[in-house]
Amino acid sequence: MGSGQLARMFALEAIPNGYEVFVYSPDSHSPAGGVGAKEFVSEYDDKEALLSFLKSIDALTFEFENIPETALSIIEEFEKESNLIVRPSPNCIRIAQNRWKEKSSFREAKIPTVNFYPIFTDQDKNETPSKVSYPCILKTNTMGYDGKGQVKCKSKEELISTLSTLQEFNHIVEEFFPFTSEASVIIARFQDGTISHFRPSLNIHKNHILDLTFHPGNFSPNIEKNLVDFAKKLAEEIDYVGVFGIEFFIKGDEILCNEFAPRPHNSGHFTQDGGSLSQFSLQLRTLCNLPSPKEIPVRAVTMKNILGEDYKPGSKLWNQTLENPHYHLHLYGKTEARKGRKMGHWNYSGPNPESAFKDWE
Ligand code: AMP
Numbered sequence: 001m002g003s004g005q006l007a008r009m010f011a012l013e014a015i016p017n018g019y020e021v022f023v024y025s026p027d028s029h030s031p032a033g034g035v036g037a038k039e040f041v042s043e044y045d046d047k048e049a050l051l052s053f054l055k056s057i058d059a060l061t062f063e064f065e066n067i068p069e070t071a072l073s074i075i076e077e078f079e080k081e082s083n084l085i086v087r088p089s090p091n092c093i094r095i096a097q098n099r100w101k102e103k104s105s106f107r108e109a110k111i112p113t114v115n116f117y118p119i120f121t122d123q124d125k126n127e128t129p130s131k132v133s134y135p136c137i138l139k140t141n142t143m144g145y146d147g148k149g150q151v152k153c154k155s156k157e158e159l160i161s162t163l164s165t166l167q168e169f170n171h172i173v174e175e176f177f178p179f180t181s182e183a184s185v186i187i188a189r190f191q192d193g194t195i196s197h198f199r200p201s202l203n204i205h206k207n208h209i210l211d212l213t214f215h216p217g218n219f220s221p222n223i224e225k226n227l228v229d230f231a232k233k234l235a236e237e238i239d240y241v242g243v244f245g246i247e248f249f250i251k252g253d254e255i256l257c258n259e260f261a262p263r264p265h266n267s268g269h270f271t272q273d274g275g276s277l278s279q280f281s282l283q284l285r286t287l288c289n290l291p292s293p294k295e296i297p298v299r300a301v302t303m304k305n306i307l308g309e310d311y312k313p314g315s316k317l318w319n320q321t322l323e324n325p326h327y328h329l330h331l332y333g334k335t336e337a338r339k340g341r342k343m344g345h346w347n348y349s350g351p352n353p354e355s356a357f358k359d360w361e
Pocket residue numbers: 114137144145146147148174175176177178179182205208258259
C-alpha cells in the first residue's frame with residue numbers, strides 16, 4: 001500500500017530477488033512505478049479497485065500508516081476469506097496512525113513516554129490546561145508527521161487560547177521534554193517471534209524534519225541496551241510482524257519514547273550502504289518468511305536527507321560529492337522539488353563519518 005520512496009526502495013530490493021511488486025495508491029508515475037513496480041491507481045477507499053488489487057497479490061505490506069479505516073477494514077475482511085498474507089496487521093497500522101492509541105500502547109508495554117492527555121471532549125478541553133506541565137505541545141491525534149499539526153504552548157493561557165480555536169477535537173496534549181538527543185532503532189520481527197535489529201542511531205532534525213542520521217549513535221552501553229529492549233517490548237506487546245522504526249528522546253539517563261512508524265523508516269536508510277542487509281531486505285524477509293541472520297553487522301554510516309530546497313544536481317557541491325566514492329546517492333524519482341519535500345538522501349560510509357556533511361548548508 002503506497003507508491004512513494006519507501007515503496008520504491010522496497011521494490012529495488014524485492015524485484016532483484018525475483019518478486020513482482022504491485023503498488024496501490026492514487027498516484028500515477030510514482031517513485032515505485034519508476035523502478036518497475038506495477039501501479040494500481042485508485043483512491044484508497046475505492047472498494048472495487050482495492051479488491052481487484054488484493055486479488056492480484058500474495059502478500060501485502062505498507063509504506064505509510066495514514067491509510068483510511070475503510071481500506072484497512074476491506075483488507076482485514078479480505079485477509080480472513082483468502083490466503084493473502086498481510087504484515088504488519090491492520091491493527092498495528094491503526095495503533096501507529098493514532099497518537100493516543102500509540103502512546104497508550106507504550107504505556108501498556110511499560111515503555112516510558114511523555115505525559116499525554118486527550119482532547120476528545122468539551123470536558124477534556126476545559127480540564128486539561130490545569131493538569132498539564134508547561135511548555136506543552138498540542139498535536140493532532142491523527143494525520144500528523146514531520147511536526148505538521150503541532151502547536152507549542154508556553155503557558156496555560158496560551159493552551160486555552162489555542163484550544164479555543166480548534167475546529168474539531170481529536171487532538172492530544174503532550175508535555176514538552178527538553179531532550180539533549182534523539183535516537184531511533186530499526187527492528188524486524190518475524191512471524192515465529194524471532195527479532196533482528198540494528199544498533200540505535202542518533203538523529204538530528206531541522207525544522208521538525210529529519211536532516212542527519214549517524215549510525216551507530218555512540219550511546220552508552222546501558223542506553224543502547226534500553227533503547228533496543230524498548231523496541232523489542234513494543235514489537236511483542238502489539239504482536240508486530242514486519243519492520244518498524246521507533247524514535248526516542250534522551251536526556252542524561254532518561255529515555256522517553258516519542259513514536260513508531262509501522263514500516264521502514266527514514267532514519268534506517270543508512271542500512272542501504274552499511275555493507276550488510278538493508279531495512280528493506282528485512283521488510284521483504286519478514287513478509288515472505290525468508291531466513292535472516294540473527295546478527296546484522298553494519299559499518300558506520302552517516303545519512304543526510306535531500307529536501308526540495310537542497311535538490312541541486314549539477315551544483316559544485318553535488319559534483320564534488322559524486323567524485324568521492326564513499327558518498328552514495330539515492331534519489332526517489334520525484335520531478336517537482338518543493339520545499340520540505342523528501343527528494344532523496346546521501347549515505348556516507350568512509351573515514352570520519354561524523355564530519356561527512358559538516359560544512360553543508
Ligand atoms: P513528531 O511528529 O511527534 O515526531 O514530532 C516531530 C519533532 O518535534 C520531534 O522529532 C521532536 O524534535 C519534536 N517534539 C515532538 N514532541 C515533543 C515533545 N513532547 N517534547 C519535545 N520535543 C518534541
